[in-house]
Amino acid sequence: MTRNIPQQEQKVLAADTAVNALCNEGLIHSGMKIGLGTGSTAMPAVYALSALLERGAVTDIKAVATSFQTSIECERLGIPVYSMNAAVIGGELDLAIDGADEIDPECRLIKGGGAALLREKIVEYSARLLVIVADETKAVAHIGTGFAVPVEVIGEARVPVMRALEKLGASCVLREGVRKCGPVITDNGNMILDCRWSAPIDPAAMERAINDIPGVVENGLFTRVRPTVFIAHADGTVERRA
Numbered sequence: 083m084t085r086n087i088p089q090q091e092q093k094v095l096a097a098d099t100a101v102n103a104l105c106n107e108g109l110i111h112s113g114m115k116i117g118l119g120t121g122s123t124a125m126p127a128v129y130a131l132s133a134l135l136e137r138g139a140v141t142d143i144k145a146v147a148t149s150f151q152t153s154i155e156c157e158r159l160g161i162p163v164y165s166m167n168a169a170v171i172g173g174e175l176d177l178a179i180d181g182a183d184e185i186d187p188e189c190r191l192i193k194g195g196g197a198a199l200l201r202e203k204i205v206e207y208s209a210r211l212l213v214i215v216a217d218e219t220k221a222v223a224h225i226g227t228g229f230a231v232p233v234e235v236i237g238e239a240r241v242p243v244m245r246a247l248e249k250l251g252a253s254c255v256l257r258e259g260v261r262k263c264g265p266v267i268t269d270n271g272n273m274i275l276d277c278r279w280s281a282p283i284d285p286a287a288m289e290r291a292i293n294d295i296p297g298v299v300e301n302g303l304f305t306r307v308r309p310t311v312f313i314a315h316a317d318g319t320v321e322r323r324a
Contacts, residue, residue: 085318090122092217093181096314097126100179100215103312103322105134109211112141115171117205118156119180120149120198123215127179128152132159144170148180148205149198150269166204178209182216182311183302184225189214189311189323190285192225194232194302197257197268203300212309221313225303226283230276231292232257232302237273239297244275246295250288252277272299 087095104110110131118128134140145161147153156163164171180202184192191214193202206212222228231252235243244254257266257274265273289303311323 085316087314087316087318089217089219092314092316093123093215094126095318096215096217096312096320097123098130099314099320100213100312101127101130101134104177104213105139110134110140110177112143114140114176115144115146115174117146117175117178117180117209118148118152118161119178119202119206120152121181121196123181123217124152124179125155127181127215128155128159128161131179132161135161146171146175146205148201149196151196151198166208173208175205175209177211177213178206179213179215180206182214182220182304183229184222185214185216185220185311185313186222186225186285189308190225191304191309192229192231192302193304194234194274195229197232197234197266197274199232199302200234200268200270200272200300203304206304207307209307212307214309214311216311216313218313218315224282225285226279226288227281228278230255230278231288233275233277233292234268234270234272234299234301235275236297236299240273240275243295243297247275247277247292250291251279251281251283253280270299
């Protein structure tokens with residue numbers, strides 16, 4: 083009988099498979115410094131890590147959270163949370179686990195649907211190994227034309243940055259809040275421009291070009307680190323891309 087697992091269950095399947103596989107392979111072990119991502123796919127990975135801790139499979143995990151959401155959930159689960167600046171972290175992580183909004187065949191990513199892209203990039207570019215968990219809808223032929231690339235900007239730079247992005251071929255909108263009036267304000271006090279292109283882009287070149295614009299804090303293209311990716315499918319299988 084053909085299975086048809088809903089999207090949210092695929093996210094849980096991908097997260098559970100990844101965390102348990104990494105534990106079995108010794109890539110998650112006691113004493114590690116682990117970055118934990120944000121969003122509807124990253125949270126099941128946090129829960130899977132908590133389950134390892136509860137059954138004693140690993141101990142003494144030191145976590146760095148990428149958002150208020152993740153930090154609060156770690157506190158609830160009893161996972162110790164530190165700053166990247168803490169002496170026990172020292173600005174480096176052994177592993178980071180997160181979700182993604184889009185993944186291309188070369189494992190380049192769009193992230194930041196939850197507006198945590200700046201902290202996610204700091205954490206994940208500081209990790210020796212990045213692991214991404216996702217449902218099958220996140221795997222695409224190319225990134226940048228479907229899910230919007232978020233660009234975090236200083237409020238005063240909103241209009242000039244938007245004009246510069248339009249010169250790069252992007253169509254931009256200011257992200258509006260849900261259940262609040264006005265724009266989304268990030269955990270860092272900035273605004274988000276959501277950008278799409280009508281034709282495929284070179285993600286690595288675009289990541290650099292966007293960050294060269296004065297007033298841009300960071301963007302949601304992740305190309306400098308190639309992650310290990312676990313993608314769950316509706317038929318119950320989990321694809322692993324290295």
